[in-house]
Amino acid sequence: MRLIKVLTLITALFVVLCFSLTGCIKPEVYYSLSGQVVPYFPETSAHDSFQRTAAYTPIFSSKDIEQGFMSNQFIVLFDRGFDSTIISGVSGVEILDEFFSRDGSVGYAVVKTNDPSSLSGIEGVKSVEPEKIFTLQSEESVPNDPHYPKQWNYPMIQMPQAWTIAKGASTVVVAVIDAGTRPDHPDLSGKLLSGYDVYNDDNDPIDEPPAGKVSHGTHVTGTIASSTDNFVGVSGMIWSSYPVLLPVKVFEYDEYGRSVTTESILAKGIHYAVDHGAKIINMSLAGPDSPVVAAAVQYASENEVLMISASGNYSSSSPYYPASYEEVISVGAVDITMQRAGYSNYGASLDFVAPGGSSSVQILSTGYSANEGNTYSYMAGTSMAAPHVTGLAALLMAKGYAGKDDLGEEIIRKILRETALDLGEPRWDQYYGFGLVQAYDSLSYEEERRPLLVQILSTSGEVIRESEVNPDGSFHFDGLTENYIKIRVWRDFNGNEEIDKGDLIGYYGYPESDQYFAWNPSLDYAETLSYLSSGSYELTNPLHFFPIIEFPE
Numbered sequence: 001m002r003l004i005k006v007l008t009l010i011t012a013l014f015v016v017l018c019f020s021l022t023g024c025i026k027p028e029v030y031y032s033l034s035g036q037v038v039p040y041f042p043e044t045s046a047h048d049s050f051q052r053t054a055a056y057t058p059i060f061s062s063k064d065i066e067q068g069f070m071s072n073q074f075i076v077l078f079d080r081g082f083d084s085t086i087i088s089g090v091s092g093v094e095i096l097d098e099f100f101s102r103d104g105s106v107g108y109a110v111v112k113t114n115d116p117s118s119l120s121g122i123e124g125v126k127s128v129e130p131e132k133i134f135t136l137q138s139e140e141s142v143p144n145d146p147h148y149p150k151q152w153n154y155p156m157i158q159m160p161q162a163w164t165i166a167k168g169a170s171t172v173v174v175a176v177i178d179a180g181t182r183p184d185h186p187d188l189s190g191k192l193l194s195g196y197d198v199y200n201d202d203n204d205p206i207d208e209p210p211a212g213k214v215s216h217g218t219h220v221t222g223t224i225a226s227s228t229d230n231f232v233g234v235s236g237m238i239w240s241s242y243p244v245l246l247p248v249k250v251f252e253y254d255e256y257g258r259s260v261t262t263e264s265i266l267a268k269g270i271h272y273a274v275d276h277g278a279k280i281i282n283m284s285l286a287g288p289d290s291p292v293v294a295a296a297v298q299y300a301s302e303n304e305v306l307m308i309s310a311s312g313n314y315s316s317s318s319p320y321y322p323a324s325y326e327e328v329i330s331v332g333a334v335d336i337t338m339q340r341a342g343y344s345n346y347g348a349s350l351d352f353v354a355p356g357g358s359s360s361v362q363i364l365s366t367g368y369s370a371n372e373g374n375t376y377s378y379m380a381g382t383s384m385a386a387p388h389v390t391g392l393a394a395l396l397m398a399k400g401y402a403g404k405d406d407l408g409e410e411i412i413r414k415i416l417r418e419t420a421l422d423l424g425e426p427r428w429d430q431y432y433g434f435g436l437v438q439a440y441d442s443l444s445y446e447e448e449r450r451p452l453l454v455q456i457l458s459t460s461g462e463v464i465r466e467s468e469v470n471p472d473g474s475f476h477f478d479g480l481t482e483n484y485i486k487i488r489v490w491r492d493f494n495g496n497e498e499i500d501k502g503d504l505i506g507y508y509g510y511p512e513s514d515q516y517f518a519w520n521p522s523l524d525y526a527e528t529l530s531y532l533s534s535g536s537y538e539l540t541n542p543l544h545f546f547p548i549i550e551f552p553e
Contacts, residue, residue, distance in 0.1 A: 034537070037545060041193060069130035072113065077125075077128075084109040093112075095110070095111050116128050146231070150234075163239065169471040170473040174225070180207030182206065182218045186233065187222060187227050187366050188221060191227060195249065196276075206249075208370075212370075215367060215369070220365075220387045223236060225237065227240075233376055234365055263287070267290075268296075270293070274300045280305070283310070284387065286314075287321055302502070303501065303549060307328040311345040311350055313381050314345055317348075319348075320345060336357070400468070419438050419442045452491040454475040455487070457523070461523045491503060491505075504548075505546065506521075506544045509541075
């Protein structure tokens, strides 16, 4: 009897060990998994993928369009492994078209019948629904913000058309290195990450301009990402209320109300932005050449960070920095007539122009003053032009464009160059660079994509499934069968299919600490998730990602 108990215990232990470590016992489970991806801050051709088997051209009637679906036409969705043969013999049913994916996971048929109920209940038929009609809503997407009609700058660069393609993503972090901003502004609510005041060495990057001054940083920030289509104030380049802006304050006001900073503070601001996950940096500022700033710019470039800067307001061909550094995109200004603004710097380092306004017709954006509080203000300058390019870069990055190509050129810079509206001499010239940026043309340009991916891994690190993260940071997988998995989020900025410097990465359940930054994490520390029964699951905590700045020694 004792021997039987011992053998039973040994058998049970073997089963548990085999089940938990080797996976040799694998319950037949089919589950879905959803979650959310967010930036981590310690302070806070597809034609080959499917095959069509029939030629089908729908014919619409006015009644069909009015009711939103086609009369007597239905979509029959099949279970995995089934196709139209299971309904081909049903009386009164005409198969107009069919489709199935190569992996067999999706299959459906377009049928014509007066009795759709005859198709219900057939084994392998998942659903039968009227064939719905989609229509073009408009060639433009015009926000409902009350002050939008005053923002002449957006139609000039094709924003109404561009917004039909992309509106931004919560996973693209944009640093605004400036004089601070106003997180309490109603049109910036929910758009700001916890930033940093480099000048005063604190976590309060709020701009407090003296009497008679308007907040420069709030204006710049609003152009990039003022909440759009919310029936409030003005519109920004990035729509939904994603926390995407990292305010980095590097300026302070002197006794005369002038905004001032030093090269070392500016350089620290650049480093802070890079180390905290910003992949785009806006710098609406200008000054002399500086080795420390040049080194910071190089650091950012080596870590796959795109930098945009104002060319300067001195009406000069002399180089001003950081715009004149090779690694930085230099942006000049045009007025409402698409002519170079009289104040706008020009010369050998100029890359592009964008709306900057003039003394008579300025740029409207979010604002703040000591007298009026949070408001909306008009300003002009290359400071106003640069955030147009920054906002467009963020939309491009949200669409999947990132890093440098095989020749070492930044992919976003290349797209901007190839799609710019030439305003001066053919191709590049010293007054307009490559021309006026065009948002719709840029977002329509075909180039290699390197999107942010969520990957389902085996416990040994093998990629089982992967999917692009949605613009709002969510992800979803269906039909998972692995009992034990780990989860990784990864953006391969240099496209070399290796996790290395400059990439964004994160593992679910990875310990949160300061060492989360500046090194390449090990899969060993990622949490192993177990799913032993079928169902729909949602991750309890978000999946964080962070920049790989360097590798450990």
